[in-house]
Amino acid sequence: MAELRVNKAKEKLARGEVTVALASWGYGGADALERLIDLEPDAIWLEGEHGEVDFSNIGELTRAIDLIGASPIVRVHQNEPGVIYRTMDLGAQGICVPHVNTREEAEAVVHAGKYAPIGLRGAFTSRQGIGVDNYQAKANDQTMLIILIEDIVGVQNLDEILEVDDIDVFFVAPGDLAQTMGRIGEPHHPEVQAVVDESLRKIVAAGRTAGALVSNENAAHHLEQGVKFFLGSPPPWMETGLIEMNRRAEA
Amino acid sequence: MRTLRKNEAKARLAAGKHVIALEGLNHADTVERLGPMNPHAVWFEGEHNLVSPPNIADLTRAADLAGTTSIVRVNRVEEGIIYQALDLGAQGVAVPHVDTREDAETVVRAAKFSPLGKRGMYGSRQGLGDPEFFTKANDETLIVVFIEDVIALDNLDEILKVDHIDVFLVGPGDMSQSMGHLGEPFHPEVTRALEDAVKQIVSAGRIPGTVGNHSNVARYMELGARFFLTSPLEWIDTGYQDLRARVGATR
Numbered sequence: 001m002a003e004l005r006v007n008k009a010k011e012k013l014a015r016g017e018v019t020v021a022l023a024s025w026g027y028g029g030a031d032a033l034e035r036l037i038d039l040e041p042d043a044i045w046l047e048g049e050h051g052e053v054d055f056s057n058i059g060e061l062t063r064a065i066d067l068i069g070a071s072p073i074v075r076v077h078q079n080e081p082g083v084i085y086r087t088m089d090l091g092a093q094g095i096c097v098p099h100v101n102t103r104e105e106a107e108a109v110v111h112a113g114k115y116a117p118i119g120l121r122g123a124f125t126s127r128q129g130i131g132v133d134n135y136q137a138k139a140n141d142q143t144m145l146i147i148l149i150e151d152i153v154g155v156q157n158l159d160e161i162l163e164v165d166d167i168d169v170f171f172v173a174p175g176d177l178a179q180t181m182g183r184i185g186e187p188h189h190p191e192v193q194a195v196v197d198e199s200l201r202k203i204v205a206a207g208r209t210a211g212a213l214v215s216n217e218n219a220a221h222h223l224e225q226g227v228k229f230f231l232g233s234p235p236p237w238m239e240t241g242l243i244e245m246n247r248r249a250e251a
Numbered sequence: 252m253r254t255l256r257k258n259e260a261k262a263r264l265a266a267g268k269h270v271i272a273l274e275g276l277n278h279a280d281t282v283e284r285l286g287p288m289n290p291h292a293v294w295f296e297g298e299h300n301l302v303s304p305p306n307i308a309d310l311t312r313a314a315d316l317a318g319t320t321s322i323v324r325v326n327r328v329e330e331g332i333i334y335q336a337l338d339l340g341a342q343g344v345a346v347p348h349v350d351t352r353e354d355a356e357t358v359v360r361a362a363k364f365s366p367l368g369k370r371g372m373y374g375s376r377q378g379l380g381d382p383e384f385f386t387k388a389n390d391e392t393l394i395v396v397f398i399e400d401v402i403a404l405d406n407l408d409e410i411l412k413v414d415h416i417d418v419f420l421v422g423p424g425d426m427s428q429s430m431g432h433l434g435e436p437f438h439p440e441v442t443r444a445l446e447d448a449v450k451q452i453v454s455a456g457r458i459p460g461t462v463g464n465h466s467n468v469a470r471y472m473e474l475g476a477r478f479f480l481t482s483p484l485e486w487i488d489t490g491y492q493d494l495r496a497r498v499g500a501t502r
Contacts (some may be wrong), residue, residue: 018500022491026285029278031301039488040502052280216490219497232494234487239288241465241486242271248468249269249479 002131007093007142009043009071009229010168013209018228021045021073023213026235028052030064043071045231048087049098050077055086059127062091066128073144079105081112081122088113091127094144096171101153103160110166113145118166144168146211146229150176155199162206169229170203171211172196200225253380258342258391260292260320264417264458269477271463272322275484277302279313286317294480295323297336298347304335308376311340322393328354330361331371337362340376343393345420350403355413358396363389367415393417395460395478398448399425407448411455418478419452420460421445436462449474 009019021043024033028051033044044065046053053061053074065072073094074087084095097109111119115136128142129135145166149155150173162170174187174196183189196212203210204226211229212222216237219230260270272292276282277300282293293314295302302310307323314321322343323336333344346358360368364385377391378384394415398407399422411419423436423445432438445461452459453475460478461471468479495502 012501018498020491020495020498020500026281027276027487028281029276032275032278032281035275035484036487039491041491042500214494214498216494216497219494223498227498230494230498230500232491234483234490235284235288237487237490238285238483240490241483242273242288242290244465244486245271245463245468245479245481246269248465249271249463249472251469 001133004132004135004138004142005066005093005128007071007144008069009073009094010142010144012042013168013228016228018223018230019043020230020232022070023047023231023233024053024061025051026233026238030057030060033061034064034067036070037068041068041070043073043094045096046072046074046092048077049075049096055090058087058090058092062093062127066091071144073146079108081108084109084112085121085124088121088128088143089124089126093128093142094146094168096146096148098148099151099154099176100147100149100161101151102157103164106147106161106164106167109145109147110164113143114140114166140166146171148173148176149199149203150174150180152177152180152195155195158199158202159206162203162208167208169209169211171213171229171231172199172203173213197225200227255381255384255387255391256315256342256377258320258393259318260322260343261391261393261417263291264393264477267477269472269479270320270460271479271481272320273483274480275482277306277310279306279309282310282319283313283317285319290317290319292320292322292343293317294345295321295341298324298326304339307336307339307341311342311376314342315340320393322395324395328357330357333358333361334370334373337370337377337392338373338375342377342391343395343417345395345397347397347422348400348403348425349396349398349410350400351406352409352413355396355410355416358394359413359415362392362394363415389415395420397422397425398452400429401426401444402429404444404448407451408455411452411457416457418458418460419448420478420480421448421452423462446474449476 023045062072074092075096146169178187178192270291272294274294311321323341324345395418427441449459459476463479
């Protein structure tokens with residue numbers, strides 16, 4: 001019998017270590033992701049709220065990520081039980097749910113993402129469970145739930161949301177937050193950043209794990225704030241490399 | 252009505268400038284997002300990877316929209332394969348293992364309409380909306396041939412007599428194999444053979460290329476190479492490991 005695959009990102013967080021996920025936007029496709037093996041990434045974030053990831057390709061994409069030993073995390077596009085557990089059944093080890101604004105919405109994520117007695121995830125053997133003895137009894141330990149705090153109403157309800165157990169990461173995202181604060185396109189506006197900072201502080205103070213999308217430049221700042229789950233994306237790294245390549249060619 | 256899309260990479264080479272073609276991104280959504288980085292060209296891998304007639308149109312459309320030149324490496328010296336890639340929308344073709352003058356002539360015959368060759372008559376996707384496509388196409392089609400076997404070095408003088416080939420790309424991987432140094436593309440003997448070939452190509456008044464990276468681009472520019480096939484994977488590695496270091500993450 002096969003052992004249930006360990007969720008590397010979840011395990012690192014459980015040990016109190018920071019985790020750095022790599023976003024697949026700007027570097028997508030199963031073949032490209034499988035070539036990241038030498039980077040030993042903790043997790044790959046597949047974009048299904050805004051990107052091309054959906055039921056037709058989650059199997060293929062998460063297989064490539066399994067083979068490089070990273071945790072496949074899929075951001076789904078709605079807080080809907082069928083969407084959440086079908087994504088897990090196709091092979092995601094982690095789910096990220098956008099726009100979680102109330103305690104009830106956070107509870108709905110757990111209800112869909114965990115089997116009994118914690119929740120009521122639809123019973124089916126996930127691709128991650130193939131060959132695993134008694135998969136459903138073990139699955140909860142290796143599935144990771146991330147919720148996005150990204151609306152001002154979610155910030156207002158944050159104390160209540162933080163009371164919901166079995167959520168691994170509370171991820172604060174400034175893009176949508178700016179929009180709901182009347183600052184569309186200004187995620188770096190001081191008013192927006194003040195709300196981000198305050199939300200991260202609350203999450204850490206509640207003893208929960210905070211997450212953030214970071215650049216190499218602002219990552220240390222978020223580390224100081226207590227963020228443990230970091231999401232980075234390849235396009236700026238590729239751009240830096242290309243600029244340097246051109247510079248060397250023209251030197 | 253529109254006019255035939257300019258081949259920016261070919262224009263740069265004609266102006267004596269270098270071209271960096273990014274490889275390993277055989278995914279349309281990824282390629283379209285490269286636009287703001289202004290890469291000279293994107294390389295779609297059909298000798299070794301998944302690029303083939305069912306996806307060449309989608310991939311090259313993304314390159315068109317990103318404003319970058321699309322080059323497809325086909326699987327072998329075969330006329331039908333070469334012009335099918337062009338008809339589906341590639342602005343350039345790269346052909347592996349061109350070992351003889353006859354091979355080089357076959358490539359030109361396949362990729363150029365008369366009077367230069369006899370590319371099969373069909374309106375390429377690149378020609379849509381331009382009634383003069385057939386008379387203009389040869390000027391906007393880039394041809395790269397791979398010099399990557401010892402026998403090709405022996406025949407190089409003859410190969411270099413074939414007109415209408417834009418780039419003679421010396422390939423370290425296969426060259427090392429054919430020289431008895433499998434898996435050692437940077438073996439000194441291989442490097443010497445490649446550099447000698449580059450010098451020979453330059454003396455014949457033609458344009459050499461090679462597999463380029465930050466470490467070797469300045470050296471090959473000095474020797475006269477102007478076309479670089481480059482993987483951004485190590486740039487992503489550098490960016491990701493730097494981000495990890497900044498937040499104190501372990502592997």
